[in-house]
Amino acid sequence: xRHSNLASLAFIASLLMASRAEAQCVANATTISSTxxxxxxxxxxxxxxLMLGIDANGTSLGVPSLVxxxxxxxxxxxxxxxxxxATRTVSVTANRPYEVAISxxxxxxxxxxxxxxxxxxxxxxxxGSYQSLSTTATSLGLAGTAGTASAALAFRSRWAFERDxxxxxxxxxxxxxxxx
Amino acid sequence: MFSIPLLSELRLLRVPLALxxxxxxxxxxxxxxxxIDPPRTYTLATTVGxxxxxxxxxxxxxxxxxxxxLCSPGACYTGSVTARGNSGWQLQVKxxxxxxxxxxxxVRTTVPASVQAVNSGTQTWLNSTTWLTVASSTSSSxxxxxxxxxNARRGTAASGVLPTGAQLTQAVxxxxxxxx
Numbered sequence: 622x623r624h625s626n627l628a629s630l631a632f633i634a635s636l637l638m639a640s641r642a643e644a645q646c647v648a649n650a651t652t653i654s655s656t657x658x659x660x661x662x663x664x665x666x667x668x669x670x671l672m673l674g675i676d677a678n679g680t681s682l683g684v685p686s687l688v689x690x691x692x693x694x695x696x697x698x699x700x701x702x703x704x705x706x707a708t709r710t711v712s713v714t715a716n717r718p719y720e721v722a723i724s725x726x727x728x729x730x731x732x733x734x735x736x737x738x739x740x741x742x743x744x745x746x747x748x749g750s751y752q753s754l755s756t757t758a759t760s761l762g763l764a765g766t767a768g769t770a771s772a773a774l775a776f777r778s779r780w781a782f783e784r785d786x787x788x789x790x791x792x793x794x795x796x797x798x799x800x801x
Numbered sequence: 802m803f804s805i806p807l808l809s810e811l812r813l814l815r816v817p818l819a820l821x822x823x824x825x826x827x828x829x830x831x832x833x834x835x836x837i838d839p840p841r842t843y844t845l846a847t848t849v850g851x852x853x854x855x856x857x858x859x860x861x862x863x864x865x866x867x868x869x870x871l872c873s874p875g876a877c878y879t880g881s882v883t884a885r886g887n888s889g890w891q892l893q894v895k896x897x898x899x900x901x902x903x904x905x906x907x908v909r910t911t912v913p914a915s916v917q918a919v920n921s922g923t924q925t926w927l928n929s930t931t932w933l934t935v936a937s938s939t940s941s942s943x944x945x946x947x948x949x950x951x952n953a954r955r956g957t958a959a960s961g962v963l964p965t966g967a968q969l970t971q972a973v974x975x976x977x978x979x980x981x
Contacts, residue, residue: 668835668836669835669836669837670835670836670837671835671836671837671838672836672838673838673840673841674838674841675841675843677843678842678843678844679843679844679845679846680843680844680845681845681846681847682845682846682847683847684847684848684849684850685847685849685852686852687852687854687885690852690885690887691943692943692944693943694943705845709843726842742845776845778847780849780852780887781943782852782885782886782887782941782942782943782944783941783942783943784941785849785887786849786887786888786941787849787850787851787887787888788848788849789846789847789848789849790846790847790848790849791844791845791846791847792844792845792846793842793843793844793845794842794843794844794845795840795841795842795843796840796841796842796843797840798837798838798840799837800835800837
């Protein structure tokens with residue numbers, strides 16, 4: 622009888638070693654004792670859970686008017702920024718530290734023949750300072766240790782007379798959630 | 802006879818049972834599983850229309866001493882405006898309203914304003930209903946400076962006078978529209 626149990630133990634232990642080479646979850650069994658109270662250690666591996674949400678899939682940049690336009694050489698500083706029609710809410714739920722990055726899929730956008738730099742679009746979170754959009758992922762400043770968080774994401778744009786002629790302008794923004 | 806398993810047997814099963822529970826809690830496969838939302842894409846878009854302007858809206862016209870058959874009878878008045886547009890544009894003028902005391906013609910000349918005798922060019926009489934195109938560009942402009950010249954003559958009515966620069970300034974209006 623005792624030999625049988627020991628054999629079972631050895632067999633299960635070998636299975637464990639084979640299948641859980643990378644697992645970090647370990648069950649601690651107490652030393653067998655004739656006087657110890659029987660106990661069972663429950664152990665489970667909790668995986669990373671990071672969820673990202675945004676309350677809409679798009680926003681209009683608004684329709685630029687005269688004040689939003691400037692000469693190509695100076696519009697980036699002289700033209701009045703055009704606020705997007707709506708501010709969006711980005712939300713994160715995570716069980717471990719995280720951060721959110723923002724980027725664009727293309728360096729320029731605009732109708733055929735127009736190459737408007739995506740950096741003409743700026744974003745900010747909450748009441749922070751605006752930063753230019755780029756194809757390089759940039760931290761949104763929305764980061765935390767764990768739990769649930771949300772923040773308002775706003776966009777604005779500037780326009781140049783010589784380049785930004787009438788037409789349809791559309792660019793894709795990517796929000797990436799990652800574990801830290 | 803009803804029998805209860807020996808306590809010692811339960812103790813021997815304790816370790817394998819704990820190990821089995823631990824193994825069962827590990828996700829399938831040896832990799833450490835995660836649930837991280839994929840990047841979210843977000844579209845920023847707008848449709849831009851034509852943006853045109855002329856500044857100042859009421860440019861000052863000053864009477865000058867130029868002569869020549871385009872400035873006589875009556876007198877010539879000159880001023881300058883700046884046209885801006887995000888595509889090709891036309892600068893147009895008309896009277897508002899048509900004054901009774903004097904008549905006004907737009908003088909199109911290649912003679913520099915510094916030349917005293919303005920003899921080469923054309924005169925086009927203005928009214929308050931028809932916009933006259935006086936300058937144009939097939940491409941966008943952040944600021945095209947345009948000199949304008951008008952010839953005003955005393956009206957045929959008994960109240961007819963030769964206008965002052967201020968009177969003519971208030972009688973002419975300007976606009977910039979898309980190049981057709």
